[in-house]
Amino acid sequence: MDFSECYQDSVSSIAAAARSGCRKQVRRLIRSGFSADCRDNRGWNALHEAAAAGSKGCVQELLSAVSARSRRDCTAYVNSLTHEGESACFLAAKRGHLAVVRLLLRARANINQLTNDLSCPLYAAVDGGFEEIVELLVRKGAEINGTHTASCWTCLHQAVYKGHTLIVRILVNVCNLEALDDHKISPLFVAAQYGQRECLEILINAGANVNVQAADLATALLIASQEGHQACVDLLLDSSADPNIACSRDWFQLAIHAAAQFGHLGVLRRLIAVTDRGCDRGTDMVSPLYLAVNSHQHQCVEVLLRESYSPDAQDCSGILGLSSPLSLALSFTSHKPYSESVRLLVAAGAQFNKDDWIYALATDQTDLLQLVLEHRWLSGPDTSTSHGCSPSSHARARLEPQELQDLLHVALGQIDFAPSWLPLLLRAGLEPSLLLGPQMFEQAGSEVLNYLLEFVNWPTLPPTLRNILARRQEEGTWEPRPHLESISCLAHICRLQVRAMLGSDALMRTDIIQELPLPRILHPFLQFRDIREPG
Known part of the structure; x- marks a missing residue:
């Protein structure tokens, strides 16, 4: 059921007044005997409307009216939930209404109340980038390391993802820097993935692990290289991130492979200088040249060859089903002129095997054979x-x-x-x-x-x-x-x-x-x- 759409004919008069922020009208309706707890089709009452609208005066009127009956009634009222599990405090925090949040907390609002989708006031304020509300909630004892999404993100994950650097500075002093989501992704990994360089620097300076690995063994350096975030790659390497950590369970993948695969030349050049050359010809390894050729990243092929990566690499028949980068490049040339990668590999002296010669000789097109010669x-x-x-x-x-x-x-x-x-x-x-x-x-x-x-x-x-x-x-x-x-x-x-x-x-x-x-x-x-x- 969709509880997000409000049907106008189901909204009470007092809720409508609270939504418009008319304090006098709310007071008059309360004195006339209208109920402050009457709900619409979404489960919203007048307090929800006032909190969402940021009307501190209307919130005060409503809380005063209910607390006049009993303190217990007021606590229950302030923590009443919509059909989506949203409290008035959550709605106020989500929309950045600091004064209303303060008022509701004084009225004993549950600071850690979870919504149906596992959010909470602190997470909502973090998501919206409301630093003062975040600071207030943290100071009042909000749960800071709880998980608030289906993928188990914490408030720190979300702050980093959104790039809210001021909030990240607040949270790194109190949060678990190594909190992991359901894929074992830490906040620092998130910063690298989404190119949030300032957040990444804050986390590193706070002591976060730069070599943290996700469930699939991907490192922050690998994901930054894959996404082409040059500034994050530079910062990670300058902060002692290891470019030679294996990042895959299936084959010996390094950050340099991601840069070559996705064509990020600046990142590739930086990684060439620091990556162990064992991956070039090493047994049971894969040269980044394979990835560049497979993704048709001709400029990356050229850079790798210029930096003396072997055009023959290693035989990866057992890992990738390919005997050489040239065999891979030629597999893309059937019924077409040879690719730029083929030209670069041949010019660099790549060796031909029987299968490779077939591409040059089993045809009446002579362009490839002429290139070889x-x-x-x-x-x-x-x-x-x-x-x-x-x-x-x-x-x-x-x-x-x-x-x-x-x-x-x-x-x-x-x-x-x-x-x-x-x-x-x-x-x-x-x-x-x-x-x-x-x-x-x-x-x-x-x-x-x-x-x-x-x-x-x-x-x-x-x-x-x-x-x-x-x-x-x-x-x-x-x-x-x-x-x-x-x-x-x-x-x-x-x-x-x-x-x-x-x-x-x-x-x-x-x-x-x-x-x-x-x-x-x-x-x-x-x-x-x-x-x-x-x-």
Whole structure:
């Protein structure tokens, strides 16, 4: 039943007069025999109306009239409750009527009377920010550590939540600073959660525990980091809050993970400086890079990588079901261009596994493979010492042997897409002999196979491969270009030898060819640019 709406036809004349604050009218009605205790549909009587309206004069008239009958009647009257369990003292405190509260307390109002929803005069005054009433009620002995909501908040919790700093200063001297609600959240945690920096400072100075943890192990530092309250994070860290406390029962979560997940760059930078780097690669831990990638917080990804967090992190297959941040980032790129996180990770040297290579090779879209080749050498020169490298190539790193092996494994399993990936790989310096095997020769289309053969000395192929070519030619599944059925010309053999001496990576991807004592017109030929790519 809703007791909050007042029906006008149920309000007594004396209650209506008390509501309007007309003391003379209240006195006249009392003398005329009207009852001061008559209630409306909400259970309100004239005293409730007078207290809520803040009419000290009407309250005095009503209390005098009832006390004239007996003191016991007056005590019962002053503590009478509405249908929602609200006393006159509660209503006056809720609306900030200090003089009325004083008058009701002198009339023996129950200072700790609870409403149906567990509130009380002190909690109502705290909620409204009425410092003088709070100070009065505390001085008169109000219960200060009681819980007054379904979630078991105390008055201190509520004062902090509302940011009533003056009231917090009153309460910290008398309240339990470590009072916990039903989720084991303390007032200091509430201050951090809602960004109440001044209240947080008052609590810290009063001796509240800065490393308090909620039921789920979250710390005040974690929640402030999650919400992006930079000032609270700074204050907590300056007050010796520990950024390396585990904040989750499920995995080793720290405050830095929350900052990375929710994209709070300033907080993230502050936490990077103080967080144990064990979380970067540590076993049974999770790098904050995972959280930044998963939430598409590209700027946080960039900051972490710039601060030397590993682009490979640790294998979190057992914790998150993910083998690397790159695998996570690539999982968001299906049927779309690669994300900014992918670009940042690749540029930082993130390693590819078999599953990662599938995203680059099992498609006719080459943007991801081109990105990889911009930043990684397939093999060949050490980027720090290679002769003739362009400035941009110094940022590249070699593919690890296992990465190259995985690339070849995936490539040979995706021969249908070879028209897309084969030209890119060969022009990037992949040694073509790595692809010269029965699988490629059996499955590749005619144009793909011809393109591959242009990068080798075809008459020297092993007999097994030559037999496959002969059979396919007979079957009509391979149509060689005319010159492939003859002996390789001397010019072709020479360029193969040049590439072997310089290294395929250096020849195809650096300016070393510019240093050779050869006419510039030969450069495209030596770099195989004269060969028509497969359609």
